[in-house]
Amino acid sequence: xxxxxxxxxxxxxxxxxxxxxxxxxxxxxxxxxxxxxxxxxxxxxxxxxxxxxxxxxxxxxxxxxxxxxxxxxxxxxxxxxxxxxxxxxxxxxxxxxxxxxxxxxxxxxxxxxxxxxxxxxxxxxxxxxxxxxxxxxxxxxxxxxxxxxxxxxxxxxxxxxxxxxxxxxxxxxxxxxxxxxxxxxxxx
Amino acid sequence: xxxxxxxxxxxxxxxxxxxxxxxxxxxxxxxxxxxxxxxxxxxxxxxxxxxxxxxxxxxxxxxxxxxxxxxxxxxxxxxxxxxxxxxxxxxxxxxxxxxxxxxxxxxxxxxxxxxxxxxxxxxxxxxxxxxxxxxxxxxxxxxxxxxxxxxxxxxxxxxxxxxxxxxxxxxxxxxxxxxxxxxxxxx
Numbered sequence: 125x126x127x128x129x130x131x132x133x134x135x136x137x138x139x140x141x142x143x144x145x146x147x148x149x150x151x152x153x154x155x156x157x158x159x160x161x162x163x164x165x166x167x168x169x170x171x172x173x174x175x176x177x178x179x180x181x182x183x184x185x186x187x188x189x190x191x192x193x194x195x196x197x198x199x200x201x202x203x204x205x206x207x208x209x210x211x212x213x214x215x216x217x218x219x220x221x222x223x224x225x226x227x228x229x230x231x232x233x234x235x236x237x238x239x240x241x242x243x244x245x246x247x248x249x250x251x252x253x254x255x256x257x258x259x260x261x262x263x264x265x266x267x268x269x270x271x272x273x274x275x276x277x278x279x280x281x282x283x284x285x286x287x288x289x290x291x292x293x294x295x296x297x298x299x300x301x302x303x304x305x306x307x308x309x310x311x312x
Numbered sequence: 313x314x315x316x317x318x319x320x321x322x323x324x325x326x327x328x329x330x331x332x333x334x335x336x337x338x339x340x341x342x343x344x345x346x347x348x349x350x351x352x353x354x355x356x357x358x359x360x361x362x363x364x365x366x367x368x369x370x371x372x373x374x375x376x377x378x379x380x381x382x383x384x385x386x387x388x389x390x391x392x393x394x395x396x397x398x399x400x401x402x403x404x405x406x407x408x409x410x411x412x413x414x415x416x417x418x419x420x421x422x423x424x425x426x427x428x429x430x431x432x433x434x435x436x437x438x439x440x441x442x443x444x445x446x447x448x449x450x451x452x453x454x455x456x457x458x459x460x461x462x463x464x465x466x467x468x469x470x471x472x473x474x475x476x477x478x479x480x481x482x483x484x485x486x487x488x489x490x491x492x493x494x495x496x497x498x499x
């Protein structure tokens with residue numbers, strides 16, 4: 125096996141794309157469920173949304189540990205300092221929100237009196253008791269954070285596309301799945 | 313003198329009789345009736361804020377004890393407005409059609425150690441079923457009693473929450489009910 129020093133490690137890629145898919149699922153479920161009247165379907169979607177959130181949180185923990193153990197590949201030498209700083213800030217905020225969003229959802233659920241029970245089987249303890257006013261406040265926090273994360277993800281995606289199509293460097297390719305090698309040499 | 317002694321004994325007798333027949337006063341502020349039902353493993357709990365209880369319980373004479381409790385269905389509160397609205401709506405407790413839920417004891421058996429077995433008729437949503445529930449009393453310093461217990465009912469027995477709510481196993485059939493009734497001294 126060739127080592128690809130210019131790409132992210134396989135676990136880092138897996139974590140990145142799993143979270144990307146789970147975020148799409150989480151947002152889709154959330155935007156559907158909030159418009160439903162109280163019904164079994166609404167309850168079901170809320171639970172699915174919460175299970176996805178717990179999963180994202182767990183993956184984010186693993187990703188952060190991996191990131192601290194395994195340094196990411198270096199950025200292209202041609203990148204100006206402001207872009208490097210901007211990338212570092214956005215990446216940190218993305219990590220922060222991958223923790224903050226599930227945490228705020230968990231707290232708002234507790235305050236609203238609906239405990240989070242992972243897959244309907246494993247109860248996650250409530251950190252705070254039932255409190256309607258606090259529940260409403262935490263809901264606002266959770267919703268505000270969803271828009272902030274969405275804005276950050278949009279920035280992240282646009283930046284990756286800029287690297288790919290404007291700068292024409294290898295930044296996006298570092299995070300893409302490595303294609304199966306052809307019989308001869310692969311382009312580098 | 314003999315007349316006075318008779319009068320005194322008559323008054324005492326009446327007083328003793330009253331102690332066995334007049335129900336104890338319910339101290340509403342310290343009493344509550346709670347329930348919880350699971351949806352996909354998530355326990356949703358609530359409380360009834362208004363109810364009346366007529367309980368006549370002399371620990372020395374449990375065989376003549378009697379309990380009747382009437383609950384105002386509309387006083388239900390889970391802390392979540394949407395859940396409250398659903399819970400008292402027609403498919404669930406149907407507060408307009410059945411504003412009261414009630415329990416009337418038919419037999420109370422002392423088990424010793426301030427524990428009792430209470431049999432009686434529970435009526436919810438116009439349907440009545442005989443249930444048996446455990447009751448524990450703790451005597452208070454002022455002669456009052458705190459009576460508490462818990463039991464489980466099946467929603468399906470009382471047709472609570474039909475239709476879509478019984479589909480897909482989202483909401484459990486079992487509903488856990490617990491109560492704490494603070495009662496004044498026997499009068």
